[in-house]
Amino acid sequence: MRTAEPLHLRLLRLLRDQGAVSRAELADRLEMPRPRLLAELDRLVNAGYVAEAGLAASRGGRRSTLVELNPGLRFAAVDLGASSIDVEVVNGRLEPVIAYAEASDIRSGPKVILQRVNELLQKAKVEGAYERLDAVGIGVPGPVSFRDGVPVSPPIMPGWDRFPVRELLTREHKCPAVVDNDVNIMAIGERHGGVAHSVDDFLFVKIGTGIGCGIYLTGEVYRGTDGCAGDIGHIQVDSHGPMCSCGNVGCLEALFSGAAMAKDATVAARSGASPVLAERLAASGAVTALDVAEGAVEGDVTCIRLIRDGGRRVGGVLAGLVSFANPSMIVIGGGLAQLGHILLAEIRSVVYRRSLPLATGNLPVVLSELGPRAGVTGAAVLASDVAFGEAL
Amino acid sequence: MRTAEPLHLRLLRLLRDQGAVSRAELADRLEMPRPRLLAELDRLVNAGYVAEAGLAASRGGRRSTLVELNPGLRFAAVDLGASSIDVEVVNGRLEPVIAYAEASDIRSGPKVILQRVNELLQKAKVEGAYERLDAVGIGVPGPVSFRDGVPVSPPIMPGWDRFPVRELLTREHKCPAVVDNDVNIMAIGERHGGVAHSVDDFLFVKIGTGIGCGIYLTGEVYRGTDGCAGDIGHIQVDSHGPMCSCGNVGCLEALFSGAAMAKDATVAARSGASPVLAERLAASGAVTALDVAEGAVEGDVTCIRLIRDGGRRVGGVLAGLVSFANPSMIVIGGGLAQLGHILLAEIRSVVYRRSLPLATGNLPVVLSELGPRAGVTGAAVLASDVAFGEAL
The missing domain is CATH 1.10.10.10 (Winged helix-like DNA-binding domain superfamily/Winged helix DNA-binding domain)
Structure with a gap:
């Protein structure tokens, strides 16, 4: 009830x-x-x-x-990605007081990573960003038991399974802490200060190293029975597709994600199909999704085709989810949102063609407004909610 | 809030x-x-x-x-199918006092069908089932605006779009009325008195003339922005599949549903692939999903293959929905649930193989307990809720 x-x-x-x-x-x-x-x-x-x-x-x-x-309220917001740490200290209105971003490898394990988070927060303190923290919010790239404040069987985070993240942060900073999935915090951020402001039912689709989905239903984040709702990267889109890291074949993220696109771009560069990518491979020794995005802007047809193929696959999965969940908005975010309007146009085209007309009549499919700040914004919202909830 | x-x-x-x-x-x-x-x-x-x-x-x-x-409380529960009317009058504890079931064609339009519903309720009154009704609950086979009490662009219900079903029933019976989708009322029934009792997050998958899904999240029916959440029959499962009535190709229900199975069974009977089906076609001039179910029990391999092919397709869609929604139970109901354990085994096999292990660790996939009574049971629950809510 x-x-x-x-x-x-x-x-x-x-x-x-x-x-x-x-x-x-x-x-x-x-x-x-x-x-x-x-x-x-x-x-x-x-x-x-x-x-x-x-x-x-x-x-x-x-x-x-x-x-x-109180102008002295301070929350710490942390967004851990597969290969990055973003830390912000914000005031009560969630305006950033200080921010740090650096490369990092989540596979270094919880002790190393959380140690680094604490060093950054200590640095912020020394630089005068806060005297004491009122709460810490953190997002991690894997499934989380929201109730227990621990990651649960996270596939790309060796050593993190059931590691007491919340407990450790609470002890270190002597304040409440809250742990959630990285995609959920992006969805929360986008609803607080982005394009989904005032929308109660929406999907936030993160396309980055992997693919995941944050789900807002009736105004609240829906996390599912085990905290792993929204794991859409492993929905099968091609039963004859390539092997995925999860052991199945033809998963969405095996066909389209940061990693898959870098691989496809490398093939296109080597085969000579894309002169732009070949040039970039020769210059820097590797090509990434960003090179594909820039190649598309320059009009390279292979780059445009790679983006459209990916958009078609994401769109096919989203069309099914629209039929199932009948949301009132879809927001596309994450690193590959930089592929921009070619990607968006293809996703829209498939969603509008394949879903029930009643469900798409008023369905905007849009890019994230907050971009790389969506995660820390959502972590700050969660931190403030937990602090306010305990203000008894 | x-x-x-x-x-x-x-x-x-x-x-x-x-x-x-x-x-x-x-x-x-x-x-x-x-x-x-x-x-x-x-x-x-x-x-x-x-x-x-x-x-x-x-x-x-x-x-x-x-x-x-009060032992004199009476609710009317109505379940309109594509080809059937079920009417029950129940007491305050939702025990049936009288029940009617008859064949009917939803395409006859709202005036004819609701006239027949009222005649059946009048008959129940004459037979002493009630003196006055305290509320009416009705399910219809299409999308519904739950708030407005009207069907909305229902594909298989010509003439019903925005027809004031709730208003008409309220006026006729001088009591509150409530209108919902047929699959939602089955899910509500199964949670009230069936296998999903005490489960807060589950999917009720109806496989009948068409395929639909009732969604329970955090203890409440989730209807989506436009009331059409759960419309999974038109998720594409084969981009080279047959044309569907919705105009797209390869939709789940174009490949597996009562109608699709009757067609496949007829082909198998005519080609001689299935002696059992050929015999039944010769005897009665037509074969249905029920004949396939009975053929499978008799060990006819073509019948078994038809059921397993269908189960594989439903399972593929459900595996994706499990990754997305992370429910704690899946209930299979509707007319084709009579295909029984061969169907269930195949659905389970695909769901367990394809979804994230974390999401399927404790996920039962089971047959409906209430069977054909799931719909009227849910309609009775809704009717009682609306009457109780207005008991101010």
Whole structure:
């Protein structure tokens, strides 16, 4: 059974998303009797979550006072990718105070990686970004038990299975922590500050080293029974396709992903099918999805064909998911979103042709607005939610 | 934001699902202060929803009195199929008082079909099944706007688009009415009184004239943005497959459904590939999925192959949906569930081989327990929910 969200959580979220608000407006917005609201505000001021922010503009009669989130609130937001670490420290309104991004290999294992995360957060502290953290949110590239705060059987993260990520961060920073899947945090970020703002049912499709899907249903992230909902990279798209790292054949991400595209691009460069790619291979010794994107912009037909083939495959899977889930928006993000509008056009074309007309009548298929910041933004949202939820 | 369910709804549902309960136990079960509960009960007794039911067994001290749903409560439950009408009148505990089932053609249009539903309900009244109805629940074989109580662009229901089904039933029977998709009501029925009892995330896959999927997520039916979630019959499974009635090629239900199987069986009978089917075709002039099921039981290899081919295709689609939705159970129902364990074994085999091991570790794939009664059971649950919700 669904339970109503407590007043303090709704109140703190409203200040996070709106900034300074007058007491009078807060009572209206939260549909709350004024005495109860004022008592709650007093409590949150005393607990250090809320601060006075001067007088509001007059609405006639006595002027109401403004309140805002305590300007000293600080959350850490961490986005671990297969080959990257992104760390931000943000204030209560989730505006970045300091940010670090560096290359990294998730296969180094949890001790090395989390040690590095803690070093970066220590550096941020030394540089004056915070005195103490109010919560930490972190995304990892694999399935997560959201309840337990641990990765669960993550295929590309050796050594991380059931490693107590949340517990370690809580102990280190003496504040609540929350762990989620990297694609889920991107979806959360995009809904908070991106193109899916105010959409309750949408799919966030990340196309990067692998392919995954963040699922928002009725306004909440849907994680599935075991926390692995959205693992669409291993849906079979061609029963005669190439072997996938998972042991099956013809999986979506074996045919189209950062890794698959680099392989196909290398073949096209060597065979002479693409002069642009051949030139880049000769110059740098390797070609990547980015080279394909740039080749397509230069009009190289092989590059355009590689992108369209990939889009057709992603589109075929998404058409099925649209028939199943009937979402109101699809957002395409992740590193390969840089393949841009050629990719998007092909995905749209397949989705609109193959799904039920009723389900696609008002279905936008769009690129992520936040791009590489989607993950840390979502991690910050999760961190603030867990801190606010515990502000009892 | 989610809101808590009101006390009266929780209380009436508990009496529906548990039968007579003492006032003392109710207060415990609903975690409610006794004075508030007693006041609410008085109100519901006066409104005709709840009745006294004698004294409870002693728990020491004064004996608590039992309460139960008013024995005079009556709900009508209607399940419209492509070629059938099922009508039941049930009491407050959803036990059938009277039931009718007859062949019918949904293409006769809403006026003819709903006229027939009303005639059957009138007959039930004359036979003493009820004096007045407290609510009507109805399922139709197509997409529905649950909020508006109307079918929306239903492909196999000419004349029904936006027809005011709920309004007409409400006017005719002077009680609330609720309209849903036929597969959703089967899923609701299976959760209320079948194999999915107490499961919060499951897929109910109906394989009948067509193929559809009822989706339960976090304990509630998920209907999608336009009410057409679960339309999995038109997911493409073979880009070189046969033309489907929807205009695309290679849809799941063009390859495997009641209609597709009858066609394949006829071909097998005519070509001599199946002696059993040839005999049945000669005897009755047509063969159906039921003949294939019986042929398989008799060991006819062509019949067995037809069922396994179908199971492989359904399994392929379900494997993808398991990766996407990570449910905790899959229930197979509808007319072709009569193909039984050969079908089930093949579906299981594909799902377990193709989906992520984490998602299938504890995933039962089972046949419907309620069989042909799943639909009316779910319609009765919906009817009672809407009546209880309005018991203000």
